[in-house]
Amino acid sequence: MNAVAADGVWKYFGDYPALRGATLEAPAGACVALLGRNGAGKTTLLRILANLSKPSKGAVTVFGQSGADAKVRARIGYLGHGIGVYDDLTAFENLTLFGQLMNVPDTKAAANAALERVGLTRVRDGFAREFSRGMRQRLAVARAFLHNPDVLLLDEPFTSLDDRAIAVLHELLRDALAKGATIVMSTHQIREAMELATQVALLERGKIVHAGPRTREMLADPGWLYREYEGQHS
Amino acid sequence: MRDKVIYILGILGTLLVIGNLHHIFLGMPGEAMQGQIGKMIFVHVPAAIAGFTFYGVAVIGSIGFLITKDFKYDSLAVSSVEVAQVFALINLVTGSIWGHIIWGIWWTWDLRLTSQFMCFMLYLGYLLMRPAVAEATQRATMSAILAIFAAADIPLVIMAIRLHNVRTQHPAPVLETGGLDPTWWPPFLIAIVAFWLIGTALVLVRLRQETVGREIDSLRRELHAV
Amino acid sequence: MKQGLLAALFIARKDLRTEFRTREALNASVSFALVVLMLFSFAFDLGRDEFYDISGGLLWLVYVFAGALIVNRSFIREVPNDCLDVLIASPMPPWALFLGKTIAGFVLLLVVELVSLPVYGLFNNIQWVGVFWKLLGVMILATWGIAVTGVAFSAVTVNVRLRELMLPVLHYPLLVPLLIGAMQISTTLLKGDATDIFQELRIVIVFDLIFTSLALCLIEFILVG
Numbered sequence: 128m129n130a131v132a133a134d135g136v137w138k139y140f141g142d143y144p145a146l147r148g149a150t151l152e153a154p155a156g157a158c159v160a161l162l163g164r165n166g167a168g169k170t171t172l173l174r175i176l177a178n179l180s181k182p183s184k185g186a187v188t189v190f191g192q193s194g195a196d197a198k199v200r201a202r203i204g205y206l207g208h209g210i211g212v213y214d215d216l217t218a219f220e221n222l223t224l225f226g227q228l229m230n231v232p233d234t235k236a237a238a239n240a241a242l243e244r245v246g247l248t249r250v251r252d253g254f255a256r257e258f259s260r261g262m263r264q265r266l267a268v269a270r271a272f273l274h275n276p277d278v279l280l281l282d283e284p285f286t287s288l289d290d291r292a293i294a295v296l297h298e299l300l301r302d303a304l305a306k307g308a309t310i311v312m313s314t315h316q317i318r319e320a321m322e323l324a325t326q327v328a329l330l331e332r333g334k335i336v337h338a339g340p341r342t343r344e345m346l347a348d349p350g351w352l353y354r355e356y357e358g359q360h361s
Numbered sequence: 362m363r364d365k366v367i368y369i370l371g372i373l374g375t376l377l378v379i380g381n382l383h384h385i386f387l388g389m390p391g392e393a394m395q396g397q398i399g400k401m402i403f404v405h406v407p408a409a410i411a412g413f414t415f416y417g418v419a420v421i422g423s424i425g426f427l428i429t430k431d432f433k434y435d436s437l438a439v440s441s442v443e444v445a446q447v448f449a450l451i452n453l454v455t456g457s458i459w460g461h462i463i464w465g466i467w468w469t470w471d472l473r474l475t476s477q478f479m480c481f482m483l484y485l486g487y488l489l490m491r492p493a494v495a496e497a498t499q500r501a502t503m504s505a506i507l508a509i510f511a512a513a514d515i516p517l518v519i520m521a522i523r524l525h526n527v528r529t530q531h532p533a534p535v536l537e538t539g540g541l542d543p544t545w546w547p548p549f550l551i552a553i554v555a556f557w558l559i560g561t562a563l564v565l566v567r568l569r570q571e572t573v574g575r576e577i578d579s580l581r582r583e584l585h586a587v
Numbered sequence: 588m589k590q591g592l593l594a595a596l597f598i599a600r601k602d603l604r605t606e607f608r609t610r611e612a613l614n615a616s617v618s619f620a621l622v623v624l625m626l627f628s629f630a631f632d633l634g635r636d637e638f639y640d641i642s643g644g645l646l647w648l649v650y651v652f653a654g655a656l657i658v659n660r661s662f663i664r665e666v667p668n669d670c671l672d673v674l675i676a677s678p679m680p681p682w683a684l685f686l687g688k689t690i691a692g693f694v695l696l697l698v699v700e701l702v703s704l705p706v707y708g709l710f711n712n713i714q715w716v717g718v719f720w721k722l723l724g725v726m727i728l729a730t731w732g733i734a735v736t737g738v739a740f741s742a743v744t745v746n747v748r749l750r751e752l753m754l755p756v757l758h759y760p761l762l763v764p765l766l767i768g769a770m771q772i773s774t775t776l777l778k779g780d781a782t783d784i785f786q787e788l789r790i791v792i793v794f795d796l797i798f799t800s801l802a803l804c805l806i807e808f809i810l811v812g
Contacts, residue, residue: 141497142432142579177676181811183430197590197678205676209669215605227597228677230590270673427808479760486757493747503743506805507757510739513801514761517794521764524786528771 130309163330204276210267214256261289374558412448440567598687643773658737
């Protein structure tokens, strides 16, 4: 059984198909780099996988079950474009709140541990709105990983992170993979993605035009995949 | 084919209205207490009935959209609301004029006028909100919710106004006194049917406009995605 | 179900905590209530006894104008930083999110109302202390109706341009039956009439029941598009 599977997913916004029969399979423990130009449908697909949006046609399953089941959602960690933390709560309050909502046992301890992981213990009682951008990103990452999710859905997670935040995220992702988590991550920062990825999928105008293991060529020359497909599909 | 249906309905409805009006004004004597003005009932009440029919259709369309996510239901809803609003306006204006001629007042918060006015206001909100949402699915979902909420409110409005009038001893001028004279039923029913026909023709025209509009939106987005 | 209720309480607590910290909406709302009260004092030049006839109506006009400011912004709080997405993606059921925000909105509205009431009594020389508990009962019932419809509209219009302009057009007409009931009851209470207010109470309660159930049923459609 695949950890994450999208089967022939169509998504219409009005009459415009943002996704046209996208099919993606990620076995447990895989790290899928979801590539594609802007407007290709990466964010749409990730949102559907996270149960933020319902597909117009087709099905999406996580561990064989639909996202409508709350138990499934409890195993998913989502990091979208926005950081998903409250400006008027402290870092600690933010994490305890999300811990409670994600059914994390002993939320206070988990929040403290997460803050330590991302290096924000010192500003534990600072309001999120006072943080620098990098600190906010790290708090967001702490939130996404707080409940030790089995599936991580990340939308361009490396975009505009400072080096410290990139390092923190890298480490967290590597640890999660080591524990057997499955990751689907869309990215423009191709190099960082390729390092962690075990598989790549290229989304073009709503269709997955290439899905397969991450090869050595891709690691050496991350733009290879785009150039391969540009000729065929313009 | 579709066009033919629209034309037939429209023409039939119009002919009925004209024929009916002819009969009403030239073929029938005035009403016992109100004279010729009493014939306002042939426009005022059928407009209300047609209005509420189309509000009902709009609610059905709204529920249909929420369940199936098919845009034809959303188009049906908005088209029906627009047509219903026209009939509501006819009802309100004729009611006001009628009231002024018979009772000397342009407006009163009686049960019928008030509930019609509230309905008009609620669905006016519906129509005003639609252009403020750019994305079609969000717009349709929002509209469906608003239409259902508005419909749920109307029975409550009726309950409240009835109570309010009792409490405040508001004079409730009744514009139609007693039952309808037997000879008045046929033109009355014909008027209702005529409004239904015209309304349906208008809804169909508006439906087509909606469908074409969505296609254009879709093409526009395709263009921008390249 | 129990998880859902707990989640609702966490959300309510979060909303209340952030609002009491910044007090932006509360300050705006209370200030607005005071200004409206003042304007009404100048608008009407009635004798003491005549004033009691409109007392309930005036009170609820102030409450609904000031209160709508608060509840209509309920879901807007979740838009910065895309917090709404995280909440929807969490295991919390959508009805719990809605219920939590409605509870928070309800509490905030009551705060504004309780602060405005003495000022209202002061400006208009209205004796309300004697009927305070009954008045509080009406306030609780009617305010729930304002909160539940306001938060529902807030959810529905979270992505809409010009929502501040639009919401009065939608929300106030919908509240008319509720307000008629609440105004009538309040006037009766303040005048000290012996009239039976049961019918009006029934309208308020039915309004609350209908719109709470409707909102809870439809909220899933609103939030997961």
